[in-house]
Amino acid sequence: MSKIYVVGIGPGGREYMTPQAVRAIGDSDAVVGYTVYVKLIEELTDGKEVVSTAMRGEVERAGIALDLALGGKTVSFVSSGDAGVYGMAGLMREVAEDHPEIEVVTVPGITAAMSGAAVLGAPLIHDFAVISLSDLLTPWDLIEKRIEAAAEADFVICIYNPKSHKRRDHLDRAVDLIMKHRSADTPSGYVKNIGREGQERKILRLSELRENDDIDMFTTVIVGNSQTRVINGELVTPRGYRYDGEAGK
Amino acid sequence: MSKIYVVGIGPGGREYMTPQAVRAIGDSDAVVGYTVYVKLIEELTDGKEVVSTAMRGEVERAGIALDLALGGKTVSFVSSGDAGVYGMAGLMREVAEDHPEIEVVTVPGITAAMSGAAVLGAPLIHDFAVISLSDLLTPWDLIEKRIEAAAEADFVICIYNPKSHKRRDHLDRAVDLIMKHRSADTPSGYVKNIGREGQERKILRLSELRENDDIDMFTTVIVGNSQTRVINGELVTPRGYRYDGEAGK
Numbered sequence: 001m002s003k004i005y006v007v008g009i010g011p012g013g014r015e016y017m018t019p020q021a022v023r024a025i026g027d028s029d030a031v032v033g034y035t036v037y038v039k040l041i042e043e044l045t046d047g048k049e050v051v052s053t054a055m056r057g058e059v060e061r062a063g064i065a066l067d068l069a070l071g072g073k074t075v076s077f078v079s080s081g082d083a084g085v086y087g088m089a090g091l092m093r094e095v096a097e098d099h100p101e102i103e104v105v106t107v108p109g110i111t112a113a114m115s116g117a118a119v120l121g122a123p124l125i126h127d128f129a130v131i132s133l134s135d136l137l138t139p140w141d142l143i144e145k146r147i148e149a150a151a152e153a154d155f156v157i158c159i160y161n162p163k164s165h166k167r168r169d170h171l172d173r174a175v176d177l178i179m180k181h182r183s184a185d186t187p188s189g190y191v192k193n194i195g196r197e198g199q200e201r202k203i204l205r206l207s208e209l210r211e212n213d214d215i216d217m218f219t220t221v222i223v224g225n226s227q228t229r230v231i232n233g234e235l236v237t238p239r240g241y242r243y244d245g246e247a248g249k
Numbered sequence: 250m251s252k253i254y255v256v257g258i259g260p261g262g263r264e265y266m267t268p269q270a271v272r273a274i275g276d277s278d279a280v281v282g283y284t285v286y287v288k289l290i291e292e293l294t295d296g297k298e299v300v301s302t303a304m305r306g307e308v309e310r311a312g313i314a315l316d317l318a319l320g321g322k323t324v325s326f327v328s329s330g331d332a333g334v335y336g337m338a339g340l341m342r343e344v345a346e347d348h349p350e351i352e353v354v355t356v357p358g359i360t361a362a363m364s365g366a367a368v369l370g371a372p373l374i375h376d377f378a379v380i381s382l383s384d385l386l387t388p389w390d391l392i393e394k395r396i397e398a399a400a401e402a403d404f405v406i407c408i409y410n411p412k413s414h415k416r417r418d419h420l421d422r423a424v425d426l427i428m429k430h431r432s433a434d435t436p437s438g439y440v441k442n443i444g445r446e447g448q449e450r451k452i453l454r455l456s457e458l459r460e461n462d463d464i465d466m467f468t469t470v471i472v473g474n475s476q477t478r479v480i481n482g483e484l485v486t487p488r489g490y491r492y493d494g495e496a497g498k
Contacts (some may be wrong), residue, residue: 006371015269018359023264059490084366086488090374093485100481106367110267110357117333118355122255124331125339126387127395129378129404137489138375142403146376149402153395155378232349236342239335240386241308 002069006089008082008109011195025076032065033078062095082111113158116220120189121234123222128156133170151181159221187228189235190221251318254325257332257358260444274325281314282327311344331360362407365469369438370483372471377405382419400430408470436473438484
């Protein structure tokens with residue numbers, strides 16, 4: 001039986017990639033993925049059939065992976081971050097639905113919520129919601145509904161795709177909705193180019209995320225909950241341990 | 250300047266642990282953690298000072314890590330999953346707040362939401378909320394509010410700590426709240442002992458999570474959104490790509 005691994009390679013650098021992901025690629029005859037991601041794992045693909053597609057869409061790329069598997073090959077279909085979070089692990093199974101003889105295996109990776117949170121300190125220590133502001137595949141009304149629900153119930157909110165080429169005001173509108181339920185001073189932060197050359201982080205107040213030209217479509221944004229604090233320049237959401245300030249003294 | 254790495258070691262097996270985590274432990278003079286987790290990384294701690302504490306609480310453990318760092322040592326404070334998701338990365342910074350000279354670094358890992366989702370297929374492909382049902386440190390009212398908000402706004406919901414020793418009905422109450430807004434037939438699933446000996450998964454309907462004695466406190470539960478489907482025995486949440494069923498044919 002042929003197998004397709006849908007592999008999350010993490011934010012970029014090899015140091016974030018799990019041994020399981022390295023092994024899946026090693027086991028594969030063919031590697032399929034967006035050119036940028038395939039390039040990040042170049043040293044693992046020697047001697048393999050590599051199909052890197054810059055110009056084609058996601059559905060077509062999944063179709064290429066399926067065709068290779070139907071031809072008897074073991075395939076790694078790679079995406080950045082975690083293939084299971086806004087990644088290709090779902091679409092691959094939809095495309096392969098009529099071929100139950102092909103085993104599809106998700107190999108998890110470090111998604112931007114986790115790697116971004118680590119760069120900012122520890123903002124995801126309590127309940128959180130992950131929301132993409134991209135309205136390419138999701139109606140904007142539903143995105144607004146989710147933002148407001150998450151804000152009202154005091155979730156830490158992690159935002160993917162805060163801006164798009166066409167729409168620069170998505171994040172501003174999200175921030176306005178969150179501020180209906182949360183202080184404008186809520187400690188928040190963002191990270192650009194996580195785990196790659198040129199990584200940048202900034203910790204700031206919720207209202208300062210508005211009209212912020214430094215934030216682009218490749219930025220991950222985290223808005224704290226009502227308990228989130230800045231400790232020594234880092235974003236920290238307490239879990240609520242009864243800490244009396246005496247430890248370590 | 251002394252450094253404390255708060256290291257997420259992933260679900261258990263070494264194959265989920267990133268090279269960054271392995272290097273942080275390698276760089277450390279001392280390793281601190283709950284006995285079970287320290288045992289999982291035994292082969293990495295040779296020749297290091299190891300403080301594994303089965304009996305002490307989280308605050309005391311963080312205090313031990315701080316004391317070692319104040320004594321000039323580089324320390325790895327390990328937790329399972331991602332240290333930044335319900336993990337020690339927050340508490341460590343709270344405990345070290347008065348010592349800005351100690352650098353605290355979060356090393357992210359694969360958290361149960363990601364590793365559990367991978368085992369079930371691809372349920373987290375769209376917006377999701379992560380909620381812990383443990384009311385040890387969080388008022389139950391707030392937990393209920395978050396569950397209902399997430400259910401109403403059609404988030405995929407990932408549940409940590411679905412049951413506790415004292416309270417066996419937390420998950421039942423959560424499911425009842427979700428069913429106010431979502432079909433009893435919503436495809437859902439759970440995973441036990443993720444990435445460890447005895448890993449088990451089950452895909453079932455939302456209502457079948459009620460009064461389910463197979464689910465214990467170490468189980469991760471995922472409830473699909475209104476679009477989640479079962480494809481070839483796996484849980485899949487579509488992202489919404491306009492897929493015409495023609496790829497790969």
